[in-house]
Amino acid sequence: MDLNNKVALVTGGGTGIGRATCLALAQRGAAVAVNYSRSETEAQETVNAITLQGGNALAVQANVSQDTEVHAMVQTIVSQFGSIDALVNNASITRHIPMDDLEAVTEEAWDELYAVNVKGMFYCARAVAPLMKKQRQGAIVNVGSIAGLSGAGSSLPYAVSKAAVHGLTLSLAKALAPEIRVSAVAPGAVATRWWAGREEQMQRLSGNVLLQRIATPEDIAKMICSMLEQEAMTGQIITVDSGQTL
Template structure:
């Protein structure tokens, strides 16, 4: 898919990896819709950065775990920009609990993580599919995690949700072709404000245990997302960007 002149929705696009993806795609000439749930000022800042580059962007608030809000968001994009060519389902949430701390995860925690990380991507695909099919082409890229490949990460429900997101990617790819290609990236630990705010020591530990002795950059992950939007020959693929830690 040629990126210039196309429209992309990046959920969770206001901060961290989502912001990097939004900026990278804007540099390729895409009009970027920056979705946020709570980070309104960060979303405005991301839009301003894109506009400073000469790109087109606007921010829109929606909780991706809520069907009505997702449907309204997609309809608003079509109404405003006339099309929707790609979705990067990047919004996610978690809690920090040791895997053995079963009692530490509440039912509310479990439901919220599954609703955002899995149901949210499904709702986005469901809402966008009619428009993308009508256009004759579309791309969906889901942000999963190495925690979905092996039981690791911030908590058991997070790991399970990312495993489900990987299977969702493959299932959507099977069901939505040939017009819509669905792929995913599975980052390792990322050096973000959120990660450093929780426990900066985890970054040093990751680097020490990585075969490449580094941490996957936001820029490299964003490039992989870009490639999965550009591709015409990949669907159902999971691109692991983890400096080799899952070897």
């Protein structure tokens, strides 16, 4: 898919990987819908950065765990841009819970993480699918995690939810073919705001990965754009982790 003059929706587009992806898409000529749930200021800053560079962008609010809000968001984007050609399911949340502390994993934690990280991605894919089917072309990239491959991460529910994202990717690739391609990127550690206050830990980690560097949001954004562009790819989980999982 040539992203020039296409319309892309990026969930959680105001910060981190989402913001870097919005900027990368705009640089390739796409009009970008920057979704946010609570980070309105950051989403608008992303829009402003795109428009200052001559691009076209819109900030649109929706809690992706709420199906009705997702449909309203898609309608807003279509009324502004005409359609949606690409979806980047980036919005995710976590809770930091020691992996071996099973008693600290509450029902609320399970419900909240699954609602956003898994059901939210499904709701967004389902909402854009009819548009992409109608134009007989579309691409979706879900943002998973190496936590979903290794079973370890910021918490047990987070790791399991990301494994579910990978499974959802494979199922959607089968369900939406041949018109819509669906794959996922599985980042390792990425230098985002979530490392604030844990910079020493990040530096220790960077010395133990093969490339001796922590990936940046821009690294992940480049891969996401490449996956959207690659018309012979679907149903793939691509790891970008500087060799962390080796």
